[in-house]
Amino acid sequence: MQHLSIVTASLDIANLPSICLRQKAQDVPDEIFPETLRSIIEGMVFSLYSAGGVGLAAPQVGIGWRLFLAMERDPNASPMVLINPKFVDMSEEIEEGREGCLSLPGYFSTKVPRSKVVKVEALNQVLEPVQFEVHDFLARVFQHEYDHLDGILYTDRLKSLEDLEATRSAEERARETIEHLYARPETTPQPDM
Ligand code: NI
Numbered sequence: 001m002q003h004l005s006i007v008t009a010s011l012d013i014a015n016l017p018s019i020c021l022r023q024k025a026q027d028v029p030d031e032i033f034p035e036t037l038r039s040i041i042e043g044m045v046f047s048l049y050s051a052g053g054v055g056l057a058a059p060q061v062g063i064g065w066r067l068f069l070a071m072e073r074d075p076n077a078s079p080m081v082l083i084n085p086k087f088v089d090m091s092e093e094i095e096e097g098r099e100g101c102l103s104l105p106g107y108f109s110t111k112v113p114r115s116k117v118v119k120v121e122a123l124n125q126v127l128e129p130v131q132f133e134v135h136d137f138l139a140r141v142f143q144h145e146y147d148h149l150d151g152i153l154y155t156d157r158l159k160s161l162e163d164l165e166a167t168r169s170a171e172e173r174a175r176e177t178i179e180h181l182y183a184r185p186e187t188t189p190q191p192d193m
Contacts, residue, residue, distance in 0.1 A: 011061035055193035057148030068145035085122035100192035
């Protein structure tokens, strides 16, 4: 019998109202074929890079497993792979910050409350146990992605949906690009997760 190749290229990112975004994902089973796991991770990494994001959870590509990618906001950073993650500690200090989501294109909020520091235990891409303590931006990405594993979106964390903002239209972006060519200092837009 031939092995089934699950992923051959980039995985499509699901948008709401896709049901997989609202379901609780299951642990990645111990007995998973290494090549199946590798193939899923490669597909997700490809999708993450294609979308220019900083995080991607398996349910966002229609896979109901507890697995996500997360990376720093640095073009040279490579994504960390976290499988069956558990937060073993979260700081009580909460900070509101900006988040957008690849599954909710066109929106963002600057008022998403998150712990400033989280400690997480997980398995890496070859199913070895790993531990991280992450701060600030990366802690935010971890919490955003972890929420995806429980079917939670950042919009659920807002006090009010009035805290949700629309991203700039293509026209506005084009106008800004032209303005940048002349005067303004460069600003980097924050990527989605
Ligand atoms: Ni997201």
